[in-house]
């Protein structure tokens with residue numbers, strides 16, 4: 087059972103409890119083990135009761151730390167458990183009528199006992215794209231990041247939009263160029279708080295780079311040598327996997 091305190095995970099003596107063993111002496115609430123049987127196929131979770139002291143030798147770590155401790159599979163499972171846990175914490179009643187929500191016993195939904203509205207844990211798809219131009223990779227600096235940080239272009243998919251359209255729109259909006267040859271790369275759950283990152287590669291088509299000045303303040307096509315000396319995202323992220331994939335063949 088993964089034990090959360092907010093968005094942090096309890097880790098004891100350098101390991102966490104992904105396999106259902108219980109860390110003794112803890113006071114927990116919101117246990118997934120109390121949900122209907124079908125929910126038990128998920129990685130189980132509980133929230134640490136605020137007043138519960140941490141057991142000796144334990145600490146609370148973020149999901150990125152968990153990735154560094156144990157890699158993609160643990161990150162993915164913990165991400166799912168954390169997103170369900172957050173949903174149960176934050177959505178407690180029906181937003182239409184205020185009625186009580188009851189977990190389904192056939193899927194991972196919850197249903198209002200009064201009006202029948204059905205809810206599922208939210209997932210927000212976002213596209214993230216590595217754009218290449220003649221052996222150089224497009225990287226941009228987001229104004230929300232530390233000064234020298236660069237990454238590939240990312241943004242949320244809008245309602246009614248195909249993924250390829252979202253890729254083209256985000257790149258056009260943020261740096262003013264058009265792309266072609268969009269190919270799927272892979273995906274990653276990104277629970278900050280509930281994104282699903284869908285990775286793509288693309289080729290430069292036309293236009294001059296013009297950062298939007300709002301979200302993106304600087305952008306350019308960089309050589310592999312330049313990129314190796316830059317402040318780029320952590321290895322836990324699909325952004326880094328896209329950059330590393332470019333570097334591996336250039």
Ligand SMILES: [Zn+2]
Nearest residue numbers: 180183198201
């Ligand atoms: Zn309702």
